[in-house]
Amino acid sequence: MATSTLSNDDFHTNSDDQHLEIFGLIWLDADVNIKEIRNTEQQLRSIINHLKKFQDVKQCQQYIEERSQKDRLVLIVSGRLGREIVPSIHKLRQVISIYVYCMDKKSNEQWSCEFAKVKAVVVELDELVSRIKTDHKIQKKVEEPLSISVLNTSxxxxxxxxxxxxxxxxxxxxxxxxxRLKSTQTDINxxxxxxxxxxxxxxxxxxxxxxxxxxxxxxxxxxxxxxxxxxxxxxxxxxxxxxxxxxxxxxxxxxxxxxxxxxxxxxxxxxxxxxxxxxxQIGSEETNLRTLGKLLWKMGKFHLAGKYFDRLLKELPPNDPLISSLYEDLGELASQTGSYDMSIQWYQKSLIIKNQNQLTVNFETNKTNSWIGPLRAPAIDIHPNATWRPDGITVAGGNGKGNELNQLDNPHGLYVDDDQTIYIADYLNHRIVAWKYGATSGQVVAGGNGQGNGTNQLDRPHDVIVDKERDSLIISDAGNYRVVRWPRRNGASGETIISHIDCMGLTLDQTGSLYVSDFAEGKVLRYRIGDFGGTMVAGSVGIGHCIDQLYNPCYVFVDQDRSVYVSDSGNYRVMKWEEGAKEGIVVESGPEQINDFSKMHDRTGVVVDQLNTVYVADYYNHRIIRWPKGATQGSIIAGGNGRGKGSNQLFFPQGLSFDRYGNLYVADQGNFRVQKFNIKQMTN
Known part of the structure; x- marks a missing residue:
């Protein structure tokens, strides 16, 4: 019971805002001024000197939202007020940790377990102080430094x-x-x-x-x-x-x-x-070793520049287009230092890579003109024992939740084009964005005019593919229960091609037929060119658990034999329906259970390679599983290290797509980014 007679303004003005630390402590509690809490203040100030106190949720939330993203705020909140404020402020960058101080630990642990920043639920003040002190030692070491000051002389x-x-x-x-250079453990050491x-x-x-x-x-x-x-x-x-x-x-x-x-x-x-x-001149986004090398080059540090160019060459996958540019950099650098023979060798290597890439592009172009391979499948044959690098590279988003061009908000389906442009269904931004290879921001190519049902609007788009024959995008506009076609280049609006359908996933086969899943009706429909109605190719009338039924089908994949693979999310399995079949084949399954390869939970994205190996996003286990044909157990190829935002972690993975080289792309929904996992080069 509160005994304070102070006004709320007294609580949040009792410390000097011109504090030295970037860390701040906030205490939100209706009883924040009782004697026991006041006695604890001094102990907390010895850990984080800057302390603000609030009794009102709205004033506390306003204060937090007005803080700079460079600040680092630690929140102590009562159980009752925590239920109100935590969902609203949890995603803010300036909030780094939350502690719930309450009387009923068990009930507050139930709601708070959904929020990763809630570090502890405690019932004793001594335990609260001890936990904050221990955690803060780590936070002070790992939190990023503030921005650089500008040199001036009076x-x-x-x-x-x-x-x-x-x-x-x-x-x-x-x-x-x-x-702004992403560091590795070797760099830190x-x-x-x-x-x-x-x-x-x-x-x-x-x-x-x-x-x-x-x-x-x-x-x-x-x-x-x-x-x-x-x-x-x-x-x-x-x-x-x-x-x-x-x-x-x-x-x-x-x-x-x-x-x-x-x-x-x-x-x-x-x-x-x-x-x-x-x-x-070096931009404002994350830099890489090439940026660092070029800067050292300008400073006359030729040896160091070459060292970092060479280091980046060793880190890149063998098919990365940046390799040719690095060879050119090394060639020019060698010529400036008088190593003309070495310069010629570097230029020759660059030319070889360029010619190889051109041959590959020509091959893919000719191949596309005569036959369209399975969408989202690799152009190469993936070895049965292939592996992928465990640390993913962020190729889109990764700058927090938002609607800026360098941000995503709950990305779902995605498609990777031949030139490695990534088309992303930016679900809660109600738009489709295209990220060119190496870009630090995307371009809105459909929607982006607010949530709505107009011809220039989308409502929670779930999936997107490219129809190369018509140079257009096909989008599952889930919130509007329609499928729309949108010009790929400079399209101001789209046209509805299928109405009244709860479509979550779609794809094309090599003949140009369109396949769409109907989440609510439990089926997959095929629309041939010229058809006025769709033909059911997977599922049956009504949802269910039998092998001739589907329950909440999500993403779909069609192979070169026109067999349909569908992530049957409500049944926790992936089904294969051969062309003309009345029943499906379970190609990956298991009842709901966490952390067992054969018992996965809620499938989302699905792709298949030339050996009929299935790759599926295991949504609630935050991992991607590879399931060979006929296998009874899969293996983890990405994620699987718990929910998180590390390079080797995922947070609710959604859509999947390969590029032509066999690199795997994952729409990492909960981290608001797309991760690329490079395939490792096989050695004999």
Whole structure:
């Protein structure tokens, strides 16, 4: 029972917003001012100094939503108020962890288990403090640093930046590049070893840093983690920029070097524009080793540039189009260093790769003109013992939930074209987006005009394919219970080709016939060119569990023999219906049970290779299973490491598609991204 007489404003204004830390602690509870909680505050402030308290859900939610995405907020909430606020704020980037403090642990664990950021449900304050303290030590180590400050030197000091070393300016661009470079464990180990050996002599830095001088604070108070309990300790991020005041050697105190510096402010502009221009040259998205190599090249670090080009070559799959460009880079780099023979060798390798790619493109073009292979199937024969790299590469989305062009919202079906352009049914953005190979953002090619049933609108599209003969998209517009055809290039609106159908998946066969699943009716229909009505090719009248029935059929795949494979999600199985058959064949099945290869749960995407090996998305187990023809058990080829956003994890996988090289693409619905799993090169 609350005993406080303070107003709600008193609660959320009792701490200074100009705190050093990016971390903030929020406590939402109707009884937040009772004596027991007040006594706990001091312990919590020793962990995270910045603390806000709220009694009202709306005010608390507004405060959280107004925080920068660069902030890192830890929320303590009562069980009753947690049910209200957690679903609304759980997806916000600034919220990193949630703790439910309550009296009824069991009932609150039931609702909170659906939210990954809920770290604990506790009933004792001591347990709450202990858990936050333990978790926060890890959070402080892993959370990303703040943005880089801009170099400026105050004109009022009489010191001009005209003579500033150009290498220093380039170093700031280099750091900006490194901060956006996806790192591996090898990279991390190399950095740690380098930092351990950096300072051989004793150096003391005296830094004057006024938090009011900068909009974004490149430092944080880490006194709670210091080995020296009686001293304050502040951590500055890599690349923070200071004005050098003096360098002295204290000969009386064991040769200690004393360096005095002042943090540069936002209003010092001499080099701001040139720095911003140079950063724009390397873009604003995630960088790669080629970007890093080219920057080092500009800095005259030819050996290092070549080293990183070579390193990227070893990491790329053998069929990656970027390989040819890297060979060209190495050729030009070698010529600039006088290694002309080596330069010719690199250019020759680039030319060979280009010719091979051109032959492949021509082969695929000729093949398409005479015969259309199974949609979403690879153009190559996949070896029975083939494996895929466990770490996926994000090729679309991956920037959180949203409707910007570099974001997705619950992607479902997808299709990969011959040029590796990915067409994605962006389900809750009510649009189809196309992501070209290597692009950092997509292009809206259908819908995107809000949720609706107009000719220029879509409503929760579930699947999409490309009809090459008509250069159009065919879309299962699930929310409008229709299938629409949309021009692939510059299409402002679509036309309805099938009405009154609960279509979740669709595909074409080599004759141009269209196959669509009817989720509610439990069947798959085929529409031949010129037909006015569809023919049932899988399922029967009414849903059911028998081998001549389907229950909530979802995605469909048709092989070169026109056999239909369908993810029979309500029956937890994949069915194969040969052309003309009255009954289906179970090609993968098992009753609902988690973590058993032969007992999977709720199939979604399905594709098949030339050996009739079935690849299926195991939705609730967050993995992709490969199921050879006639097998009684499958094997994991992607995911299977628990629900998560790591490169080796998935979160509710939906649609599947191969590219022509056998690389597997997965619509990772819960992570708002598309993951590409490269096939490994087979060795004899």
């Amino acid at each position: 004109i009022d000091t009489g010191k001009s930046t005209i003579g500033v070393n150009g290498e220093f300016v380039f170093s700031q661009v280099l750091i900006d590049c490194l901060l 190399e950095l740690i070893n380098c930092l351990k050996n950096e300072y051989e002599e004793r150096v003391l830095f005296e830094i004057d840093a006024d938090p009011r001088m900068v909009k974004i604070k490149p430092f944080a108070d880490i006194s709670a983690l210091s080995k020296y309990a009686d001293e304050s300790e502040v951590l500055f991020m890599l690349g923070s920029i200071f004005r050098l005041q003096s360098i002295d050697c204290d000969h009386e105190n064991d040769q200690i070097w004393i360096i005095r510096m002042t943090l540069c402010g936002d209003d010092e502009h001499d080099l701001k524009h040139v720095l911003m221009y140079m950063k724009q």
